[in-house]
Amino acid sequence: MVHFPLHPDTPAEGITLAAMFGPSKDIEGMNVAMKVRMKQEGLPYGTRVNTFNSRLAQELGTWADTQVGGDTMHKKIYQAYFVENKNIGNIDVLVELAESAGLDGSESRKVLEERRYETAVDEDWTKSRQMGVSGVPTYVAGGAGVVGAQPYEVLEQLMENAGAEKK
Secondary structure, three states, X not given: OOOOOOOOOOOOOOEEHHHHHOOXXXXXXXXXXXXXXXXXXXXXXXXXXXXXXXXHHHHHHXXXXXXXXOHHHHHHHHHHHHHOOOOOOOHHXXXXXXXXXXXXXXXXXXXXXXXXOHHHHHHHHHHHHHOOOOOOOEEEEOOEEEEOOOOHHHXXXXXXXXXXXXX
């Protein structure tokens, strides 16, 4: 996994999707379409009305990957952002999520306040730009890629084109 700076200028308090995209974007239709796709994959999806800066969540997730049981952190961040519409750019929210994932809350706060994983995420951002990533998620295989939440068949075709064999 490589982190990507999706809307890195989003303020700490977040903004509404309506303000971000303007009146021409059908926010309700976007939410309905995403709910359908996520349901097909067995993933929960709420009604998003805001977007939040994910930078600190990426840094905390990078730290969590170094901890026993840290993989749960990614699920907690997903749930908070895409289902509960929580501000994943807020340190208190992230510490609460870390604790709910079984990670040390005071250590996670130090990681965030001291920005211990800032450089690692910066390196990911540079790599994603070099790879030409323009949105999330982006799947890359065999020098080709697809952007966005895609049906299984599209990802299967990407892997087949890259020479992967079906199991």
